[in-house]
Amino acid sequence: MKADRRAVLGIGAGVVAATGAGIAYGFRGQPLPAGELSGADMARGHRLRDGGFPAPTRQDAVDLVIAGGGVAGLSAAWRLKDAGFDRFRLLELEDAVGGNARNGRNAVSAYPLGAHYLPVANREAGALRHMLRQFGMITGDRDGVPVYDPEQLCADLQERLFWQGRWQEGLIPRTGLSSHDKADLTAFETAMRDFSARVGGDGKPAFALPTAYSSRDDDLRALDRLSFAAWLDQRGWRSPVLRGHVRYAMRDDYGTEPGEVSAWAGIHYFASRRGWAADGAGGNELTWPEGNGRLVAAMSARFRDRIAAGHIVHKVTRDGDRLAIDSYDAGAKTTLRTTARAAILAMPHFIAARVAPEIGSAKAHSYAPWLVANVTVDRLPEGPGVPLAWDNVSTTSNSLGYVVATHQGPNAIAPASVLTWYLPLSDMPPAAARRLLVERPAEDWKRIVRDDLLAMHPDMDDAIRRIDLWRWGHAMIRPTPGFLARADTDRPAPPLYLAHSDLSGLSLFEEAHYQGVRAAEAAMTQLGHAHESLL
Template structure:
């Protein structure tokens, strides 16, 4: 297949993906670029058919990622019925999952840390789903054992051998070990630190963190600069901290602000009666299990296929021009209120007169990182070199190009390993500026994407790993998540959108600048509560 022909095929594939048998021994490869074609159509303002139908509702939620789903769930839970949920270009967004060879696997985020007391909204959701058992407001509730990550949970491939846990230990000098211990002692101090306003310095959701300048000033410098100022120069420590930032923010310590870097470590405070602190919740298909649970409780009758092209506020309500790509059909939604639950780089093209809300795209739009999420369907488990460090749920290569891989069948409860499994490899693409990286992804050959996707796996298992792969599905996310770069806490336009209480509400993790489940859910919760409050008055 010629390069030109492949790019043409990729441009029309969208959610369905494209398949191409590569030369020699490579497995069948599917490339998925969810939302890219429709997003570029929106960006380039391509013509759209005239609307052929209309629908009128009290409230329209635009986007079915975590923020939109959570807003819809909260409305439905309160007995509010007159609303609809517009699916957008990819149902569930960064919480999406898939199936390979009959095995459920993630194509987006794959775990949820135990929610702390401040994340009451998430605890209440988990209680309704039966994942959290008992009182969601108790300090140490019990969680469903099937959702708590099973042991062994983490391992690191370093100096040619596996070690338990991801903090480097193998071959680490005594001096470097001392720095690692001192770093975690500082994190323990910051976890309990409070500002002059009485709030904890670092909390999830971010909006409940202390506003004391003694802490927020840390957002003005990079995490790398802060680490150096504190004397944290040990290479193993800096690799680990960089890995954690790339894992949550899509960029490393040279790009991420010190406040965000410390927030990653100091904000988590969830506990469980039946799990150790630091445990996480996970499912074979990642967070799609939670997203699907929210969608089910909203009700299929409230779902609308399509994406918003234009949102226009007027005196009587809001008019939304929508496009259903599957039918190549445009239609109009009329609502008294709208929740814009989409990434801000999309909302900037969709919401007319966004500047009237106080948002300046050039000043306020956060940078966004690109990701690859690659699912390898294997006909057998690769041979492990060390029986004392068996395959874990999360497997990471020290100094690798990616963020390691998780095992989709790890949570299965059975006496023996299944015949097949799926390894899901993650890559945060931060080795060039975001715009340049998106341009590279648009033009990259399938074999280039595959080489990157399996780089860490080959480091651990050798070149023979590819022989076990029956199929590879690579999901390319050009705008996967907002990156909390220096200054991200002080964007006035973001603060304006958070506070907006007009006919148009905003709800997305971009309002926090941290692309994590609890943050997206928080803003969905806030938008829903405002609407419920307005309906009661």
């Protein structure tokens, strides 16, 4: 998801050639560099799947438990603290909070392990703007419109595309287009503009962010019954440039091919962003060397003493009007039973359904696996055409290209940098992709990453010093057709609440934040804690 995402000409998103050209192989030169292979803790995840935890040997009590320390769980905890409620504990399976917004760091720079930016918030995203003001990312107002800190907005050059042997500014080809390409691109752009401007019969935007504020008009909801590719087919838009553009966009945000993305979700990608900001910043995004790890750190710093990492929540049951939450302490190798007046399960649906079977089956949900590589280089890439950008995409690659971790901040002019490279394994069934992610040796993955970068920058063969790999087996929920209907089901009764972007069907920071705030406010209401809603 990029700043110029909302249409194709002028405000469109990225493009990869519709042929889906594979990653280049066969470069010879320097030996493979050093680097670590890591990722979400599979051993703990599989322990949760397989069960067999010991019976509780310790007990305690707290008013509210948050199970899960991804963005939704952190947002719930942030909202509680913001409202003056601190009688809670956050339990996280991993040793660090943040979910797919976590980050790493080496001697050269901090870098993201997953999510790497946050677009300027829509007007309807009031809770998110409230938080961004607290963190100094929104610094004031001009004529009632938010002013963002320019140091934290993405600096120029924001995006470039390798197209026909040269780097061009922006992520849409500007040269060598046929009349058919131009016509389809223009028609698509017009349709997305119309969707973006439309207000439903219920007075809500047709496509809002968070999605909870979107119109529920029947004809809009009906878009969820077919795929985005099928919707394009119905309109006769078959330009390979447009189809490549759409493929990039769907893989970029959803890790999923257009033929498997709901048409509603596909249109939402282009029609929902209406960033509300002064000084023409509405189409920009907030980004930092560590990506959304900056937001994770800012939230968690406010309640660090309430976080218990390394705790695998594996069972939630009702005990009268209270809840019993069993969590396995991976360090002590014992199970703790916490009695709570309320609990928020801030975890993917497939995990929540295992922890609390009353939630219902997760079989209808599927998740996209990704590989992320952080490549440490001695010097910045160049190439013919426009200079290096924050986001760099090649039409000859099946990857999503790379972002430059040092594009922002005091190290922007340093020669060494970290390039964060992304590959959604979207061209095979998710289960098969997860097996490949695990079974393919690290050296083979490093070779793929290196050769893909060298296909864009042959002169960098002697400049790559490390390739650190991060595997995400269940990086994000896939918004396949019917996801809107699925999102309306399987909500447990209070005092048990769910909070995860899965509830929206779109793995976006804005959605996770909204769901965390919603659950926190519902829990505070149930517990009798006075607060003014931000939603």
